[in-house]
Amino acid sequence: MRLHRLDITAFGPFGGTQSVDFDALSAAGLFLLHGPTGAGKTSVLDAVCYALYGAVPGARQSGQGITLRSDHAAPGTRTSVTLDLTVAGRRLEITRQPPWERPKKRGTGTTLDKAQSWLREYDAVAGAWKDLSRSHQEIGEEVTQLLGMSREQFCQVVLLPQGDFAAFLRADAEKRGRLLGKLFDTHRFAEVEKRLAERRRATEADVREGDAELLADAHRMQQAAGDAMAPPELQPGDPGLADAVLSAAAVARSTAREQLTVAESGLTAAESGQHAADRALDDVRELARLQRRFTEARERARRLEERSEAHRQTQARLERSRKAEAVAPALELREAADAEHQRAARAETRARAQLPDAFADAGAAGLAAAARRATEELGGLESARRAEQRLTELTGERADLDRQERADEDVLAETETWLADWETVRSALQERIDAAQQAAALAEQLAVRRDPARQRLTAARLRDQLAGDTDAAQRRALASGEAALKARAHWLDLKEQRLTGIAAELAASLKDGEPCAVCGATAHPAPARKVAGHVDRAAEERALADYQRAEERHAEDEQRLGTVREALAAATAEAGDAPTDQLAAEADELEHAYTRARRDGSALHALREDLRAAEEEHARRTAEGQRAALRTASRVARRDALDRERATLERELAQATGGSGSVAARAAQLERQTALLTDAADAARTAEDTAQRLKDADARLADAAYRAGFDTPRAAADALLDDAAHRELQRRLDDWQTEQAAVRAVLAEADTVAAAAQPAADLAAAEEAAATAARRVREAASARDAAARRCAELDRLSARAATAVRRLAPLREEYDRVARLAALAAGTSADNGRRMRLESYVLAARLEQVAAAATVRLTRMSSGRYTLVHSDDRTGRGRSGLGLHVVDAWTGRERDTATLSGGETFFASLALALGLADVVTDEAGGVRLDTLFIDEGFGSLDDQTLDEVLDVLDALRERDRSVGIVSHVADLRRRVHAQLEVVKGRSGSTLRQRGAG
Numbered sequence: 001m002r003l004h005r006l007d008i009t010a011f012g013p014f015g016g017t018q019s020v021d022f023d024a025l026s027a028a029g030l031f032l033l034h035g036p037t038g039a040g041k042t043s044v045l046d047a048v049c050y051a052l053y054g055a056v057p058g059a060r061q062s063g064q065g066i067t068l069r070s071d072h073a074a075p076g077t078r079t080s081v082t083l084d085l086t087v088a089g090r091r092l093e094i095t096r097q098p099p100w101e102r103p104k105k106r107g108t109g110t111t112l113d114k115a116q117s118w119l120r121e122y123d124a125v126a127g128a129w130k131d132l133s134r135s136h137q138e139i140g141e142e143v144t145q146l147l148g149m150s151r152e153q154f155c156q157v158v159l160l161p162q163g164d165f166a167a168f169l170r171a172d173a174e175k176r177g178r179l180l181g182k183l184f185d186t187h188r189f190a191e192v193e194k195r196l197a198e199r200r201r202a203t204e205a206d207v208r209e210g211d212a213e214l215l216a217d218a219h220r221m222q223q224a225a226g227d228a229m230a231p232p233e234l235q236p237g238d239p240g241l242a243d244a245v246l247s248a249a250a251v252a253r254s255t256a257r258e259q260l261t262v263a264e265s266g267l268t269a270a271e272s273g274q275h276a277a278d279r280a281l282d283d284v285r286e287l288a289r290l291q292r293r294f295t296e297a298r299e300r301a302r303r304l305e306e307r308s309e310a311h312r313q314t315q316a317r318l319e320r321s322r323k324a325e326a327v328a329p330a331l332e333l334r335e336a337a338d339a340e341h342q343r344a345a346r347a348e349t350r351a352r353a354q355l356p357d358a359f360a361d362a363g364a365a366g367l368a369a370a371a372r373r374a375t376e377e378l379g380g381l382e383s384a385r386r387a388e389q390r391l392t393e394l395t396g397e398r399a400d401l402d403r404q405e406r407a408d409e410d411v412l413a414e415t416e417t418w419l420a421d422w423e424t425v426r427s428a429l430q431e432r433i434d435a436a437q438q439a440a441a442l443a444e445q446l447a448v449r450r451d452p453a454r455q456r457l458t459a460a461r462l463r464d465q466l467a468g469d470t471d472a473a474q475r476r477a478l479a480s481g482e483a484a485l486k487a488r489a490h491w492l493d494l495k496e497q498r499l500t501g502i503a504a505e506l507a508a509s510l511k512d513g514e515p516c517a518v519c520g521a522t523a524h525p526a527p528a529r530k531v532a533g534h535v536d537r538a539a540e541e542r543a544l545a546d547y548q549r550a551e552e553r554h555a556e557d558e559q560r561l562g563t564v565r566e567a568l569a570a571a572t573a574e575a576g577d578a579p580t581d582q583l584a585a586e587a588d589e590l591e592h593a594y595t596r597a598r599r600d601g602s603a604l605h606a607l608r609e610d611l612r613a614a615e616e617e618h619a620r621r622t623a624e625g626q627r628a629a630l631r632t633a634s635r636v637a638r639r640d641a642l643d644r645e646r647a648t649l650e651r652e653l654a655q656a657t658g659g660s661g662s663v664a665a666r667a668a669q670l671e672r673q674t675a676l677l678t679d680a681a682d683a684a685r686t687a688e689d690t691a692q693r694l695k696d697a698d699a700r701l702a703d704a705a706y707r708a709g710f711d712t713p714r715a716a717a718d719a720l721l722d723d724a725a726h727r728e729l730q731r732r733l734d735d736w737q738t739e740q741a742a743v744r745a746v747l748a749e750a751d752t753v754a755a756a757a758q759p760a761a762d763l764a765a766a767e768e769a770a771a772t773a774a775r776r777v778r779e780a781a782s783a784r785d786a787a788a789r790r791c792a793e794l795d796r797l798s799a800r801a802a803t804a805v806r807r808l809a810p811l812r813e814e815y816d817r818v819a820r821l822a823a824l825a826a827g828t829s830a831d832n833g834r835r836m837r838l839e840s841y842v843l844a845a846r847l848e849q850v851a852a853a854a855t856v857r858l859t860r861m862s863s864g865r866y867t868l869v870h871s872d873d874r875t876g877r878g879r880s881g882l883g884l885h886v887v888d889a890w891t892g893r894e895r896d897t898a899t900l901s902g903g904e905t906f907f908a909s910l911a912l913a914l915g916l917a918d919v920v921t922d923e924a925g926g927v928r929l930d931t932l933f934i935d936e937g938f939g940s941l942d943d944q945t946l947d948e949v950l951d952v953l954d955a956l957r958e959r960d961r962s963v964g965i966v967s968h969v970a971d972l973r974r975r976v977h978a979q980l981e982v983v984k985g986r987s988g989s990t991l992r993q994r995g996a997g
Helices: 022-026 041-053 058-062 136-147 151-157 162-170 173-184 187-228 241-306 308-314 319-353 364-379 382-420 422-500 502-507 537-575 580-602 604-657 663-707 713-719 723-732 735-748 750-757 763-826 838-861 902-923 943-959 971-975
Strands: 002-011 014-021 030-034 080-087 090-097 100-103 110-113 116-123 128-133 159-161 866-871 883-888 893-896 931-935 962-966 978-983 990-994
Touching (some): 002 022, 002 041, 014 022, 014 990, 030 041, 030 971, 041 080, 041 962, 090 136, 116 136, 128 136, 187 763, 241 750, 319 663, 319 713, 364 663, 382 422, 422 537, 422 580, 422 604, 580 604, 735 750, 838 866, 866 902
Parallel strands (some): 030 962, 030 978, 159 931, 931 962
Antiparallel strands (some): 002 014, 090 116, 883 893, 978 990
16 A cells, blocks of 8 residues: 555644645655644544544544534635545545535525545546545445455554554553454454353353242242241252252152141041030020020019009900010011021022032032132143143144245245256356457457547647648738838838938027037027928837837747647648548547447446356255255154144143133133132031021020910911000000010020029130130131142142253253353363463464564664563463563563563564564555554654664665654654654644655
């Protein structure tokens, strides 16, 4: 790559247009770019980089777009950078213009113009530039392909930043690896490391996910088992986790079965205790009631005795009614119990009507047991759900196989049809390519003849034009010659006339007493007189001036005539004697033939691309047909395996659903059956309770009727009076009679008397004992149900854990294999003794080449003292592979490059930069880099070292290179004669160029 010219407009600190002639600067081999701080030396390099890549180097990348524009530029001047260079044998011109906020053409304010780019190439045959592209992306790809390096590589190889390489000398292995990785494009090896690490993380995540699910099942088993199981004290990914989970699950299942047996025994004992406590509570309640009844009756009898005489007269009349009224409370109690029992019976009938016939004769306990069995069966449908889901997946897989088979059949048919016409298509394309090649060869031949024909035609047309111009010029020369002769004759005549009358002209100036200018006399007796038509000095001078102008016009006409005659002779010599029409016809015929040949030949590249694309399509279709045939063969076995698995799953699903059609339907059926059985059991228990209360009410009613003197309860009911009669009797009855009847009835009850003779009933203790017994039954039932659910849940989770352990086994094996390989590539494995990463291993070889290439120049710069060597030794606990040491020939010892002094670091980094440029150039495919720039660092060198460094840089001319030094060092202005100075000013910076001479 050689730079020729750089044009900068409104870029960076340059407000106007500045140009750099690199051809003149490069003629001396070394040239100096200098100027005060902030003047814009680096901006010149930025402009080169921006023209090539559309971006500036390094940290200044943020200065894109409008920010590249100079603050000193006029509002109407657009920022532009144009670079003329030769790369890969091609002369190119690149122009880039960043986005621009320009003033609006109409109105006020600004508008944004988009960025623009142009790429042109110089056509040596045509002697003119031709446009190649105006696309940013196409230009960027073309430049990168021709240079063979990215922008980062270009900035490191062509724009050598000494500060970066000094940091490279002192950097650790990681930082060196990042820089070398960008320069040598070793990202594919880093991608291998990354892919292995990602694969390791993915497999580890799969294993951890499986272990996490296994641990989750273990925690669920712990929750189900309670204190009977301790969770494994391991984490996801730890070895032995599966065995620990399975072992703990087995212990938990055994303990749960034992607890179920114990809970069933406890429930039986609690139910027996509840029945006894209920009977004792009923007895105590009845005793307490009778005792209260007796006490109240005695008190009422005492009060009645005090009023007995006033009511004896109505006693007989109301005796039977009184006896009937004594039975009325028991009758009302019996009616209320009968209504409650009828409601409970109807509810039981409705609940049983929704049950199957198999439960028609089942009692409340049987219905409750059936509900529990349905609940347990509902919990066991999980495996059936998985089978149903897998069956759906198998249907989808089978459909995918069918679609793939149809697609492959279409591919095979299309491929066979396409391949059948291949030979015909290829032959036709080859014939068109041969014809285009012949046309291109003919166009090259005609191009050689076309320019001479055009030149001869142009000369002939000029000859014809100059022939007419010659005649006109000759006529003008003759006319101006005659006019000059006439003007001369007129001037001579006037001059002669003036000489003739000169005495009168002299006499006009005579004065008395003043001497005559001719004779010297002071007396003038008879001076001459002017006659008519006298010519004075002014008239003569005017005639002379007219003659001189006429002579000048004649001389100009003669000169013009000579020029035209010379041009006519030259045109005649080039065009010959052939007529212009004949030459024009020949040139037109040649141009038409060239246009046809060029048009026919221009399709050569496209035809070759079509042939290459057709051949690639032929290879692709052939391979695609082979792959389709292989896929068709492999699908047969897969289809059979799917059919077998489908049959197995259908049998399992049919057994689990029991003819319900689907697991969801079976689950809904079981849920509804459980709810119905539970409701029916509750209704049956309620009906049994109300029936018992009705029976007790009937017994009390019968006893009350008998004691009142009635044969049947119905007779007592019939003896009751209606409301009107009762009210009539009430008006006549004394409260005493009613009370006496009631008291006698109570005192006549044997149970009441017997109860009164017993000790006082302890109702609170009996109720507490009954509640305690009921609570024990509920607790025992809950414990038995919980134990049953625990056993079912533990069985389900244990089976799930065993399946997960079998599934995780191949994943663990894959993770171990990938983890070992990833650790080896990443340098963290124990088998990798030097802890060297795969990318570092590749870069170490590149670093050896760089160190060898840098040593050649470093040895000369340091007068043979220093050489650079690569080291792959480990430093401390870090990784190895990218170490860089310097060998000091004076001491014979090898030491780290970080120990070099400032000046030594500079020329060491310079040698390293030049060596790196050589290696990267070779890596980029041998692209020649004829122009290099070195940025700063020369101020740290003494005079002798500076001379040696300049000798090394000057030696680069042996490889036909030119080196530009960017520096503030004043001594370099004396040593380097070719200079480009950046002059800073208030209105922006300017460039001043001086050659080597």
